Amino acid sequence: MATNFTRRTILQGLAVGAVPALLPANAEARVKHDGKVVGLMSGARALVETLLAEGCECVFGIPGAQENELWDAMKSRDLPYLFVTHEFSASTMADGYARATGKPGVISVVPGPGLTNSLTGMGEALLDSIPMVCIVGDVARGEKYRPFQVHELPMEQLLKAVTKEVISVSTVDEIPCAIRTAFMKAKEGEPGPVGVLVPYNLFIEATRFNSQPLPNPGIPFDEACFAEALNLLKKINLRVGIYAGIGCQDFSDELTTLAEVLQAPVATSVSGKGAIDECHPLAVGWGYGPQGTPTAEKAFMAVDLVLAIGVKFSEVSTAFYSLPPKPYLIHVDAKADNMNKIKKATVAVHTDAGFFMRKLLENESAIQRNKSDKLTSCIASWKAEDARANAKPNSKCGIDPMQFILALRKTTKPDALTYVDVTLSEHWAAEAFTTRRPRHYFNPTDNQAMGWSIPASIGGQKAFPNRQVVTITGDGCFLMSAMEISTTARECLPVKFFVLDDQTYHYMQKLQKQAYLRTTATILARMNYEALAKGFGVDYHEIKPGDDFEASIQIALDKKGPVLTRVITDYGQRPVRWIDAVKDRYTKELSGRQKLKFMARMGARALDLKKDND
Secondary structure, three states: OOOOOOHHHHHHHHHHOOOOOOOOOOOOOEEOOOOOEEEEEEHHHHHHHHHHHOOOOOEEEOOOOOOHHHHHHHHHOOOOEEEOOOHHHHHHHHHHHHHHHOOOEEEEEOOOHHHHHHHHHHHHHHHOOOOEEEEEEEOOOHHHOOOOOOOOOOHHHHHHOOOOEEEEOOOHHHHHHHHHHHHHHHHOOOOOEEEEEEEOHHHHOEEEEEEOOOOOOOOOEOHHHHHHHHHHHOOOOOOEEEEEOHHHOOOHHHHHHHHHHHOOOEEEOOOOOOOOOOOOOOEEEEOOOOOOOHHHHHHHOOOOEEEEEOOOOOHHHHOOOOOOOOOEEEEEEOOHHHOOOOOOOOEEEEEOHHHHHHHHHOOHHHHOOOOOHHHHHHHHHHHHHHHHHHHOOOOOOOEOHHHHHHHHHHHOOOOOEEEEOOOOHHHHHHHHOOOOOOOOEEOOOOOOOOOOHHHHHHHHHHHOOOOOEEEEEEHHHHHHHHHHHHHHHHHOOOOEEEEEEOOEOHHHHHHHHHHHOOOOOOEOOOOOHHHHHHHHOOEEEEEOOOOOHHHHHHHHHHOOOOEEEEEEEOOOOOOOHHHHHHHHHHHHHOOHHHHHHHHHHHHHHHOOOOOOOO
């Protein structure tokens, strides 16, 4: 067989060391059907083979000097990758992919600015419990280390702040195990991002690998606490309400059955939306306090025992911890550290949400309540009342965001993926965007990273190229990540981007006006969205006051390829339950002196008639 001698093959041969320079590099490398990675290969090739063995479907990122060898290996092995415009988008796309699929999203970035740019997206994944594997090409280490290398920031320390764990590779033979461990850790317990630091000099080193899949870590199960929880649920006189979080997203059937057995209304956190079909007779929407849907608040007033499964009671989902106390709380979570932090649990059960619910259902006859037609009738009546209130228009000069949200819900397909950004409308969408399936509605919750939805939706579309994918994005969020829309044009990813445009940071205006009677740094530049769309290479659409919302949205949805749609918006005076709940709770926690200071300042400004907004 003839061998083609090129500069590349000679250099690869030299990198192998013991392998003759004329032998094609990685000739023996292979992945066996049982997931083993075996053979003589470079570190870059071994890393790619391990990604394939772990089921990686796409790597998001930007190549650079420290990772070019790795990206070249991806191309050689046909491992799909998505070249992004900014590393923030790489981590956020991986986040959007992971939320839609339930599998870890994978990114590959260079050290220094590549890593620092991606930290915000990793932080969102960490706080929102999203599995991610973050491969960072480190500067040269070991005998190849030299001081003052380009990008030589303290990578490990930076990663530690936004990941569950950092795995630092020091020799080439450690690479496969490091990647396998990262995948396992990303999914184990409470999911989250795991960092893998690989010095770039190890990508070109070679050795003979024989990497085995790691054993399943198993599921923690506190049997004694489970027995306590079971005994509490056996008290048929206690009225139960279920509060379901993101931990329930892959156990919708179990959650629904358990609700029916317990005759329990089911409220979700924002990240838990869709874990139960929101049209189910026992589904009451999100939250169960003054911040959530009115139906949920009313349904939980009669609840004695809250069964909280796979949820953390975080500040955002509880509106500054404003959930009302109940006599009993059973808290179930895959991470023991998440329990008894915000609310003291009567019983805290450290285990996986699905495992817990299946174990409970094994005891169905002992915990079953009689069917309550009165409860389901009340829930249906409350939902209808909420729907009527939401349907009332509340704007004068533009489109009411709530009307847009309702119209978008009616026009999108049942299996559409909806990505909602950090806008004032995220709270209305959480209430009114009826979600019928798990992993179909997504919102950055606990890091509240503005600009999240544009790249996250691209990650979702990459995972499901034949599904409808839409965003609800504010104009301020749009400015933070809009350039990534050009990626959809290049890659022919048909995301439909809807931008609510009122030329302000309206969310901040709402908060500032209530607290200070004026606004500061909230006015945005007037944008020519049509020209931007042309520059991005995507189609353009506009929804104006007076348009038939559903028909106009349908025009955008029917267009082939990616579409940027400007929605001319007037937020009006529609109340935001979440903000009202936060305000009430925050005010209660102020000292007397602090309250007087706020009142004096607001009183003085109320008498000042000159315009002082910007």
